[in-house]
Amino acid sequence: MRGTAWASTRRALLNPLRILEAVAVAYLLAFLVLPLAVMVAESAGVVLTGGLSEPPWFLQYLGELTRNSILLALSVTAICVGLGLPLAIFTGRMIRHRAGFTLALTLPLLAPPFVSAFATILLLGRVGIVTQLLERAGVRLFDIYGFPGIAITHVLHLTPLVYLTILAGLRTVPKAIEESAVSLGSSPLQVLRRIVLPYIASYIYMGALLVFLASFGDVGAPLIVGGSYLVLPTEAYTRFLSFTVDRQIPVLLSSWIVVISGGIMVAVRALMRRTEIVHTFVTEQYEYDVPWMRTLGTAFCALVAVLLLLPYVAILVVSVAPAWGPQLLPRGWTLDHYRELWRSFGPLRNSLVVTAMATPVAVLLAVVIGRMMREGGRRAAMLDYATLLPFVVSSVVLGIGMIKVYSNLTAVGLALPLMSGPGLLVIALVVRRVPYPVRVMNAAYTRIDRSLEECSFSLGASPTRTFASVTLPQLYPAMLAALIITFIQVISELGITLIVHRPEWRTIPVQIYGYATEGYLGRAGALSIVLLALVGLAVMMTQLDYRRLAGRLSRGLRGAAPARSDVGGEPATQHSQR
């Protein structure tokens, strides 16, 4: 059964799993690590040769941008955590109708942030509905273009992220822990402060980190409502687009973003490791039965839910309004904006084509990467950091890096057919959004009992055969979930698309951005609604019971229906720990 040395070498080289792994690693190296590394290396060169003082205003400009960006991200993080923590505690432990509140409070996560920005203008802009209401009441609102606009947009859009993260943390606190604390004589507030908060600290840090990085790296909201408040990603973007200025400035700004984001991520991860408690999801949760807290909580959650959902109502209204001028509600309604969309069908088609290409690639990549990460060790740690990079670093930065590397290749005639048409855009979208399917697949892999595969080996199956017939079928439900999550993420990506796309491949988000900045608010609203509908459709698909569906399909294919009677013994848990 054992071959010669040559045969085993050949077997190793032709092993389909090895080939897939090599392709996946090469993909990450070429389109993620290389672009960022080239920029950082080039910037390091500039810094070392003292090029920073050229032009002379650069250092002061960089300092101002950094201060703006960090001030914005810190404020947004503080407000989001301040809102998200009580929301999570109220809906996780106290109030009634939790499922409804949780749904309402997490819906904004599905919408892209630039849509929120555009909604902020509708509500709080110079002729916004809230602005008008306040003016009638005699209050003059501050100008939202600038820091307030970006901050409000980010808070409305990112609070759900913290909320959801902390809620997940609360689900890991065993009921017995809180019951013990209460039995020892603590009041509900004491239990929350002394027991629950320390227990879920790492989740709070995690939520804060996610918000900070999202706010710090966002380019959509600052472009739309930023006014003259300049932040790092938008400056990198606009300087990159304007050909007149120094070509090195966007590269330097991008590298600086990489350094700051990376540093903050490393620091927060260390903090999380220190505070992490071994997590197991528990089914039963403690309930704080304090009437006044429950009333307060319900009111608070309802208020925040209304605030978070208001922007989308405004978008819906503007999309059917002939003109929403200086009056409170539009006069009449119209479908003209939607008809207009129908006439320029391009962005919709482009988005669907590009997403249909990028999503399966990203999920496939995640399946392969997940398998490698499961093996643990240094390789897994490297992959972990690599697949976090797109999450951490602003999309604009990644886009600039890719253009830098790959348009140079085109210039020297090395352009691959892959790069033509939507090629580079698809590649960029995959790289940018691959962290999502990777996390989903990682979780799926950890749920698979390793001894299943070991049994398969012992029964004589090769690693490839084992993967195909034992591992992969167990991953199908997770792969479907990953497909849908990735679809949502890819179809609403703006930052990297703005930089990488060719004019004939403008997607829905780019088009919305264009409409919103050019003042076609109605069309922007209509297109946003279309985008939200696509996302909603995808979400609805996650609600289907895939396991049952897949089971039915496979049974239908085999043409044999097994007996469905119940067994005497209690069904065994398949995935018990070793």
Add this chain to the structure above:
Amino acid sequence: MTRVRIVDIAKAFGPIWAVRGVTLEIGEGEFFSLLGPSGCGKTTTLRIIAGLERPTRGEIWFGEERVTAVPPQFRNIGLVFQSYAVFPTMTVYDNVAYGLRIRRLPEAEIRRRVFAVLEMVGMEALADRMPGRISGGQMQRVALARAVAIRPRLLLLDEPLSNLDAKLRVEVRAEIRRLQREVGITTIYVTHDQEEALSLSDRVGVMNHGILEQVARPDEIYRHPATRFVAGFVGEGTILQGVLTRDGDRCRVVVGDHIAFDVEPSVAASPGPVWVCIRPEALRLARAAAPGAPVASGVVEHTEFVGPTVRADIRVPGLARTLRLSGSSVDLAGGVPLGAQVRVEIGPAGIAIGPER
């Protein structure tokens, strides 16, 4: 059916040595158990035999074939895990047929063999079930059938009963032994449960800290533990430090300051400091003091009623640990009230000793 030879295998995980030099030979058709506490290296040893781990050093031989570097899929072994590891996406039938399909047997032959082994474990009626719809005991039977169906050279079982409840455990245990006898397959069984190991095996190897402390028949392990660890891990008893003296055919042990008793002269120890393991059956409650009998007196510190038997821990002045006495609840009923002053006779049967290292 294969003779298995394990030559000085060792395995390091980073700086930690899980197995530090195990040498062992297992005969054709033998049922061999590896017994030890968690973390003793027994599972690692099993996984090395299975080919799931590469040993850091040492060799594995199946008969005349050296398999040390052979990947698991070419070793032809049957594996059964604690977690059952029944493929959740396949029916019971497909699970058992899996290894046969890989061997590209004709479908008719596969069918015949699958039903033959399913019958052996009494699962033929559930062949079309998905694993989610059968119980834990049934899952383990499927795993067993799947392992045996390929007619492996060797059957390896890693704590196969640990996830089952107490009653089912005894049931499946008997089934494993019956199946093994029927098929006549060389079997290595890993467990931390001494009752399982002692009741199932032809021979038992007791492991601790990555080394084999003793390999022997079950009764021998219990009666003549080779080391202090084995004496303490297998069976009940009180382990004390003592001094052995030999006077011709008479062997005498002194524990504590003054308690002396005879032991069987067959014990393998030379005079000097020894560890002494006093099993509960070495102790008898002395109603009336027989003249000259080795007797210790002490206070009943703790009693336990466990159905047919009663246990009592007796604190004897001068001894570092309490002596554990056990007897039928009929005999001892009322005889060992807490706090009572009692006298116990010791030995000579039921006492094991060994040189203190």
